Amino acid sequence: RGGSAGDAAVAMAAVLQVVSPIGSGVGGDCFGIFYDASTGTTRCLDGSGRSPAALTKEQLMSAETDGFIKADSRGLLATVPGAVKAWFETVEHFGSGKLSMSEILEPAVRFAEEGFPLSLPGAFFWERAKPKLLRMHGGRAYLIDGETVPSPGHILSNVPMAGLLKRIANEGPSALYAGPVAQTIVEAVAEVGGLMTLNDLRNHLESSEPAIL
Incomplete structure (x- = not known):
């Protein structure tokens, strides 16, 4: 379709989180390394999630026993999902400009709807x-x-995931970082003792830096 490696990387990541949710997902992180042959430069994209603003070092230390976080405090480890914003950063800065996010996410939507x-x-x-x-x-x-x-x-199929991917494609990152989906994330984290808030989700930022070679 005339896309770039950046477009393909996002399409692949989206498909993987449908067919192999054990290792990836819209609730996780995303990292990328991009080489620009025209300039000879390499940049890295840090799509890792940040800890909630309310979380303190003391809270983590009090929840730790013998090097492990207590089961009833595991929600403290939840960080803001970085993957979806990283997808958009990748397409914006390293994509071909020829494909919409709907086109890039179409294979993942198809697998989620039709099954795998x-x-x-x-x-x-x-x-x-x-x-x-x-x-x-x-x-x-x-x-x-x-x-x-x-x-x-x-x-297997995952029709709710297909619906979420369509919303992400149509609405942009706000489909995950604001509104009802964000509220659901905050409530799920709170159920397991986490401190994530809607502001943590809304204020999430990615960073792109020169790679250390």
Whole structure:
């Protein structure tokens, strides 16, 4: 379609968070290294999320036992999702300018709507996560009939994710960092003891710096 490596990287990241949500997702981070052959320069994009403004070092230290965060304090580790803003930064600064975000995210939307076969590693980690899914709010929606882990090869779809990706494409980063989706994120983090606020989401910024070579 005449896109660039930057466009392709975002399309790939979006597809991966649909078909392999164990290792990536719109709730996670994103990092990129970009080389400009015309100038010979390399830049890095830091799409990592920041800790909530209200979080203190003392709170983290009090929640730690033998090098691990206590289970009832794990929400303190939640950081602002950096991936979605990083996608837009990538397309703006390193994209071809020929493709809209809707076109770039179309493959991910298609997999989410039409389905994809669950991989063997995906089924393995899904089984490991089952106890957490049974405990967490809304977790049973990711189990067959609310109880069973899907087997390798099972065709999965994620229509709500398709809807979110369409909103992101049409509305921009604010689809995630403001409004009802942001409110849902804040409430989910609060349920597990986290401190993230709507202001933390609204104020999130990416950074792009020369790479250290």
